Each structure stands twice: as C-alpha cells, then as structure tokens.
Amino acid sequence: MPEGHTVHRLAQAFNDQFAGKHMDASSPQGRFVDGAALLDGHKLVRAEAHGKQMFMLFSGAIWLRVHLGLYGMWRFAGDGLEKIGRRRRGPAEQEQTFPPEPRGAVRLRLLTGLHVADLSGPTACEVLSTSEKSLAMQRLGEDPLRKDSDPDKAFSKFHASRTSIALLLMRQDIVAGIGNIYRAELLFRARLEPHQPGRAITEPVWQAMWVDLSKLLKDGVKTGRILTTEKADRSRQSGALRRDDMNYVAHRAGRPCHICGNDVLSEALGGRTLYWCATCQIG
DNA sequence: GCTAAATGTTGAT
DNA sequence: TCAACCTTTAGCT
Numbered sequence: 001m002p003e004g005h006t007v008h009r010l011a012q013a014f015n016d017q018f019a020g021k022h023m024d025a026s027s028p029q030g031r032f033v034d035g036a037a038l039l040d041g042h043k044l045v046r047a048e049a050h051g052k053q054m055f056m057l058f059s060g061a062i063w064l065r066v067h068l069g070l071y072g073m074w075r076f077a078g079d080g081l082e083k084i085g086r087r088r089r090g091p092a093e094q095e096q097t098f099p100p101e102p103r104g105a106v107r108l109r110l111l112t113g114l115h116v117a118d119l120s121g122p123t124a125c126e127v128l129s130t131s132e133k134s135l136a137m138q139r140l141g142e143d144p145l146r147k148d149s150d151p152d153k154a155f156s157k158f159h160a161s162r163t164s165i166a167l168l169l170m171r172q173d174i175v176a177g178i179g180n181i182y183r184a185e186l187l188f189r190a191r192l193e194p195h196q197p198g199r200a201i202t203e204p205v206w207q208a209m210w211v212d213l214s215k216l217l218k219d220g221v222k223t224g225r226i227l228t229t230e231k232a233d234r235s236r237q238s239g240a241l242r243r244d245d246m247n248y249v250a251h252r253a254g255r256p257c258h259i260c261g262n263d264v265l266s267e268a269l270g271g272r273t274l275y276w277c278a279t280c281q282i283g
Numbered sequence: 284g285c286t287a288a289a290t291g292t293t294g295a296t
Numbered sequence: 297t298c299a300a301c302c303t304t305t306a307g308c309t
Contacts, residue, residue, distance in 0.1 A: 003290050052291075070291040071303045105303065121303040123292060172292085179290045226290075250290085271298075272291085 002068045004177020005220025007049040008145050010074055012221070014047035014056065017079075017115050023058075024111040028102040029120075035127045036108055038062060044110075051143045051176025053124075055133055063133040069123025075103065078115035143176040144214040145221065151210040158206060161198035167270050168198045177217060184250040184275045185228040186213055191283045194269075194276050205283075226250075229258060249275040 002010075025039035042058040049055075056064040066072075077100050099116045102109060108119040119125060128136065141157075142149040157174045158165070168174060169183045178186070187194050190209050192201075201209075220226050227233070228247050235241040248258055253266035257277040266275045 006290075067292080068290095069302070070289060071305095072291090073304075107302095123302070170291095181290050 002052060002072070003179035003182050003220070003226070004049070004051050004143065004145060005217050005226070006224070007052050007054050007068070007177075008217075008221045009224060011047040011049040011054050013076070014044065014054075014117070018044045018110065018112060018117065019046050020044070021112045021115075024109075026109050026111070028106040028109055028118075032107045032125055035064075035125065038127050039064060039110075049143075050137055050140050050146065051172055052179070053136070053140065053176075055137070061130050063128040063130065065124060065126050065128050065133065065136055066119065066122055067124035069121070072122035073120055075118045075120070076115065077118075078112075139173060140176045141172060141174040144210065145177060145217050151207065154210075155201075155203060155206045158198035158201050159203075163198055164195045164269075165192065165198055165201060166194035166274050170270065170272065175213075178213070180272050181226050181247065181250040182213070182216060182220075185226070185247055186216065187276060188248040188281060189228065191281050193278075193281050193283065194274055231258070249277055251275065 020043065022041060022043050023039060024041070025036040027033045027036040039058055039062065042060055042062060045057040045059060047054060047056045052067060054066045056066070058064065068074075078098060099109075099111055102118055104120050106118045106120050107122060107125055110117045110119075142151065142154045144151075154175050158168055161168060166183065166187065169178050169186065170180070186209060189212055190205070192205075216226070216228060226247065227241075228250075229245055231245040232241055232247075235245070244252065244255065245258070249264045252264040253273075253275055255264055256262065257264055257280060260277065260279045262277065262279045264275055264277055266273050268274075
C-alpha cells in the first residue's frame, strides 16, 4: 500500500540487490506469462522510481513498468531481504527453503541465485519499449524525490486552477508521489483549508509546502513509514509510538486533533477520504 | 472464519 | 461521478 516513498525504497532495494544479475522470471499466478517470458534470462540493469511508478530496465532495452495501485506489493526473500518490506514476519512464517513457495497470487516472480522478489496485486505490470517508457514518464508530474524535479512547474498548475488544493495534490500529472496520507498530513502541517482553490495558494506558501513535502518523502524512504507528527519525531529515540500518534489527521476521523483537541473531520472527495481539522486548518 | 477497508487508477456514464 | 479492477490484512465474530 504505497505512496511515492515506498516505490523509491523498492527501487533502491532492486538496485542494491538485484541489479547486474540475471533473472529467472515467471508468473506463478499465470496472468503475466507472456511478459515474464520476455524478461526471463535477462539482466536487471537498474530500477528507477517516478512518483508511484517503478521502471525497471533489463538487458536488451526491455523496460518493465510496475504500478502497485492500492493493494499491490513486492514480497522479498533471500539474503536479508525480508527487511525491505515494512512489515515484520512472525516466527511462524520463517522461510526455511529457498526459493519459498509463492504466497498468494504472485503475478511476477524475479529470481536470482540468492534473492527472490514476488509481485502481487499490481494495478499495472507491463513490458515496454524505450519509447513507450518515455511516454509513460512524460505523463507524470514533478517528483520531489527526483533530482530533475521543478517545483515551479507544479506551482504554475496550481496557480491556474479553480480546483481544490485537496484534489490537485492527488494529481500525479502535477506532483507525482503524493497519496491520501501525505496529502492529509501536508495540508495539516501547512494549516491549510483543503477546499480552497489552487489559485489561492501563493508562491511562498507553495515553496514552503514543497520543502516540507520533500522532507517528509525523504524521511519516508529512510524509515519506510509516514511519520508526520512531533510526537513521532520525539519517539525516534525513545522507541514506542502509538498508531494514533503517527499522523495528525490521516485515518483519525472522529478522534481529537493532536493540537486543538477538536474532532478530526472526514469526507469523501473525488472517491477518496479526505481528513482534516477545521479548527487548525484555516489558512 | 468472515467482512470491510486500504497509502490507486482507469474507463464508462 | 461512479463502479470496476486487483489482493491483502486488520478487526471483528
């Protein structure tokens, strides 16, 4: 269940552990048999993330585009790779044999001598040519985690729009990588009322949001989690952190705002749930 | 064991 | 604007 930070983290993992190696590719689930056949035996050259999409380059100028969507995930096994995923495995599920049996519906399995990566539930998993890959990248907006990102380009789209900032922030052709949680937390941290139009955002406010978003995303890549509150910051050393304290408003509808104590609100907006505090977010 | 919800996108209405 | 798609898992019983 990924926002941009997860995908960058995954790309990093592939670059660290799989790049330069030849892959046995298969589709245990059977829904990507043809695609897997195209990749089979090829070397992974590198992986790169742009927003929530990952592009993997294989020898022979073959690209694989993977979008995890709402429920997609990679599951790793082999030399120390279990740690890449955020979730810890219980003692009962320690794998004894390598490679392990595919768990659940595995669309694509990439296997080296030492490592295995199993992909399940992706929204998109397709083999592309170089030009098709470029085309897919062109449709994506600015990703703060990429060196080539330009906040001004995103700002000009906000500046021209009457659409609410809550909706604009989710648009991957404007800013790539933000999902429902980063949206909610970014707006809270900026104390911005979510329903105001994009054109109401001034340039300095946007610049500050961009800086904050970059920090949150980088932090997310490092930790594998979206931690946005002061309490979360403080507990980095002390350890224990309650779920309710990890974020200000995301998934906290009806619970007291960490700052003012009033109920956090939620509403359906564009098919997703928007969370915000009407008392704190008045900017 | 079952159900609902989930950090998302696409395409039809 | 809404439903379809795809799969896992948290939170119930």
